[in-house]
Amino acid sequence: MSVVVIDALQRWQNKKFVAENYAYPSAGGDVLVVYFSRSGNTEIMAQEIAKAARADVVELVSDAYRIGFVGWVNALRDARRNEATISPASMDLSPYQTIYVGSPIWLYSPAPPIWEFISRNDFSGKRVVLFNSMNSKFDQKYIDDFAELVRRKGGSFDGHIYVIRGRMTQQMSTDELLDETRRQINALRIAR
Template identity: 50%
Template sequence: MGRWILIGLLIALALVTLIALVVTRIENAQYTKNRSHLSSTPTGRAAKVNTVIVVFSRSGNTGVLADHIALQTAGHVYEISAESYQLGISGWINALKDARSNVADITPSHIDLEPYDTVFLGSPIWLYSPAPPIWQFVKDNDFTGKNVVLFNTFNSKFKQQYIDDFAKLVFAKGAKSFKHRYVKRGRMGDQISQQQMLKEFDAQSTEVKQVGHVYVNH
């Protein structure tokens, strides 16, 4: 009996290892492809800019969308990083383990948002919820009087309860409005192109039917 349990554990370990290798290989391939599309958007403030885009992106998909938003809004882009979630097997395991913690060690932890009217906050969805680094950023910053737009890309789906909780946190930090926009990229091995991702995101602002939920702080 013990022998079969050991065999079962070894098989399970082998499957987990195989999944981790496949996922990280896909993520690295996505990062390589996305890197050529990511711009070095200046963060200087020589001209009056009303919009800022703050993004956390492991493989670069949400980062590409952040740059797209910056081009549309003439906004500044700030990328936040989290060493625990770097590309690779250990980063993927940490992301899976911490997906619901809403706590992360991020850099930078604080950005002066005072000059901006609108703040876009971007991240992938991990286990149906925005990734922990973007939650941590909200906790560490002041959103008083800001219009906040959360934008996500993901492979599976999100749960509205986590978006609602995120909105509550944003309002607790002083925001006056909150919107959620998102794009489902598809499964890991069968994802839409970057062009299609951007097209679907843009379509949300022109559709008669509102996509997602809109909240206003009274």
């Protein structure tokens, strides 16, 4: 089975899971979860973080990286870039104190849409937590660069939550993904 077919199947399964398990209205609090997700793994993490933090949720959309062959090629080509065309590109973050920002890891770095989101917004006085899902690993250099970008935009970088789900044909179950996400949320709370 090709990577593109597996990617599409996983996206469909993950969207179905989210629709069945996370139907709740805007929280209206001081926590926001902003995420970009291609296959839906990061979306499941985002929804679980939002549930735990009673947060509002915003999905970043980038047509260049939609599911399918062209989106997959674009993702591979752009994996180390810090720019992307996204919607929404900017938003009023003034109601929020803590902002969780998430994406998959592509070639050891967070995906371009969240770099773009940080670049286009004012994070003055905001606490930012990065979260990622990935197949194998990340390079700490890119996490450090992301943290520095948050600081340049006025925010404080307050941690990194990540789940290594495994290669596409050998990934942990959704229950395991949720358990690991919850474990890391709780560990981050203890560290504060």
